[in-house]
Amino acid sequence: MSEQVYGIKVPIRLDYTYVVGTAPARFLRGLAQGKIVGQRCPSCAKVYVPPRGSCPTCGVPTRDDVALSDKGIVTTFCVVNIPFAGSAVKAPYVSASVLLDGADIPLFHLLQEVATEDVRMGMRVEAVWVPNDELQPSMNSIRYFRPTGEPDAPFESFKEHL
Amino acid sequence: MANPCAIAGIGQTRHASQRADVSIAGLVREAALRALEDAALTFADIDAVVIGKAPDMFEGVMMPELMLADALGAAGKPMLRVHTAGSVGGSTALVAASLVQAGIHERVLTVAFEKQSESDAMWALAPKIPFQPTVVAGAGGYFAPHIRAYIRRSGAPLDIGMRVALKDRLNALRNPYAHLHQEDITLEQIAQSPMLWDPIRYAETCPSSDGACAMVLVSEQAARSAPHRPAWVHASAMRSEPTMFAGRDQVNPRAGQECAAAVYHQAGITDPRREIDAAEIYVPFSWYEPMWMENLGFAPEGTGWRMTLEGATAFDGDLPVNPSGGVLSSNPIGASGMLRFAEAAMQVRGQAGEHQVDGAKRALGHAYGGGSQFFAMWIVGSEKP
Numbered sequence A: 001m002s003e004q005v006y007g008i009k010v011p012i013r014l015d016y017t018y019v020v021g022t023a024p025a026r027f028l029r030g031l032a033q034g035k036i037v038g039q040r041c042p043s044c045a046k047v048y049v050p051p052r053g054s055c056p057t058c059g060v061p062t063r064d065d066v067a068l069s070d071k072g073i074v075t076t077f078c079v080v081n082i083p084f085a086g087s088a089v090k091a092p093y094v095s096a097s098v099l100l101d102g103a104d105i106p107l108f109h110l111l112q113e114v115a116t117e118d119v120r121m122g123m124r125v126e127a128v129w130v131p132n133d134e135l136q137p138s139m140n141s142i143r144y145f146r147p148t149g150e151p152d153a154p155f156e157s158f159k160e161h162l
Numbered sequence B: 001m002a003n004p005c006a007i008a009g010i011g012q013t014r015h016a017s018q019r020a021d022v023s024i025a026g027l028v029r030e031a032a033l034r035a036l037e038d039a040a041l042t043f044a045d046i047d048a049v050v051i052g053k054a055p056d057m058f059e060g061v062m063m064p065e066l067m068l069a070d071a072l073g074a075a076g077k078p079m080l081r082v083h084t085a086g087s088v089g090g091s092t093a094l095v096a097a098s099l100v101q102a103g104i105h106e107r108v109l110t111v112a113f114e115k116q117s118e119s120d121a122m123w124a125l126a127p128k129i130p131f132q133p134t135v136v137a138g139a140g141g142y143f144a145p146h147i148r149a150y151i152r153r154s155g156a157p158l159d160i161g162m163r164v165a166l167k168d169r170l171n172a173l174r175n176p177y178a179h180l181h182q183e184d185i186t187l188e189q190i191a192q193s194p195m196l197w198d199p200i201r202y203a204e205t206c207p208s209s210d211g212a213c214a215m216v217l218v219s220e221q222a223a224r225s226a227p228h229r230p231a232w233v234h235a236s237a238m239r240s241e242p243t244m245f246a247g248r249d250q251v252n253p254r255a256g257q258e259c260a261a262a263v264y265h266q267a268g269i270t271d272p273r274r275e276i277d278a279a280e281i282y283v284p285f286s287w288y289e290p291m292w293m294e295n296l297g298f299a300p301e302g303t304g305w306r307m308t309l310e311g312a313t314a315f316d317g318d319l320p321v322n323p324s325g326g327v328l329s330s331n332p333i334g335a336s337g338m339l340r341f342a343e344a345a346m347q348v349r350g351q352a353g354e355h356q357v358d359g360a361k362r363a364l365g366h367a368y369g370g371g372s373q374f375f376a377m378w379i380v381g382s383e384k385p
């Protein structure tokens, strides 16, 4: 009796060169200088970060750069308790939707220096950057966000961003 | 005016965490042959094949439709593949239906599948992209924050999601094809299952399944020679929205609202809760039932959870939702949308066996995908429109 063979493992990997385009390139260059750069739509005035070079609602190019604060609020979040391949961090951790002050669309990032059960919608947070000599044109220049200790933002102030 | 389109054959596989007994080709053939048998047709009678599945990244097989052409009898015929992420099973059926409605083909075979045992969906859905750290863990990591937002916005009691999970798993006991058959499941067991992506518990997520679904869609002329009563397409629509834009509402997406409004308008429905007898909707995480009840116009915004709480969506409720057990009981991703569409058709054909909703005349099939970006829906009826 020979053992049945159902399948074999053939791991694949994929390395690719991502062509970022003009607007995201400005955003990534900003990160390498410890700054967060968004762009404002000339038609609806919404501020996009990361900027994609056009407004998805109005369909017009966005050319005006806007320097954004590295502070903001947690609009909503998920406590991830499940480890998975390729994860940047060890579970449990909080992945949060962070609306930077002055932006109209939230970023997704890691939230740390807080117990998972203490995270709240509306919590004020700030970016924790890597040391200056480790800055690079990548979101990895921001290690994570952490609470500022300021009072929570009222629900009304961010409910449009849920 | 579009030509009438009938669903003359429906087939699905037994869904399981691993169908090691068949290859991908064997899996799709199992569903296709059952659909052909139901319609008393063979591959030779089919004019075109329309196939759908989730992104190739899942099983790591690039363009599997190429190697499946012969398994599905498509040699010498048009074959096309539809891509709309998780909603693909629904949109594949709609593309197939449109070939009949446009008068191009008489008999179209449509098939959708996923073989999750040969795939790593968590990996495929945790992309490394230059703008964000890899912190989004699979589909649950993406949808959990939106569920949290729904709970906050609606003030829903925290046990609503668990009630949905219990209802769908109990419904699955009536469906011999369902992946999960959890005879002694209780609310307490669900409550004690691990919190994977807070606020989503393990027992509130869909399983990972191997499975396929197929339908034979035919013209009015071809429907005359069908041996069993067909279902008829009364309305169909797809809508999309951008992945991201300022003010995007992912709890109650505009594309979903507009897609629902379009199918109700086509079907002449003004009060969907009263006029639809059963709904098979895409609920991969339990909380999406109340969310979609609102998005689909069955309940005013912020009150969808009351339908679950009051038992309206239960098997014996006024709007049975997912009498088959739904995505929470079987999730071969690419096929899941087509299963919703097919189960809706089974209801109006009176073909659903133990999970038949008594006297169902009009049913809704619904699918969504791509981070609530794509919506596909149809309304099917027992009478020719």
Ligand SMILES: [Zn+2]
Residues within 6 Å of the ligand: A041, A042, A043, A044, A045, A046, A055, A056, A057, A058, A059
């Ligand atoms: Zn704009």
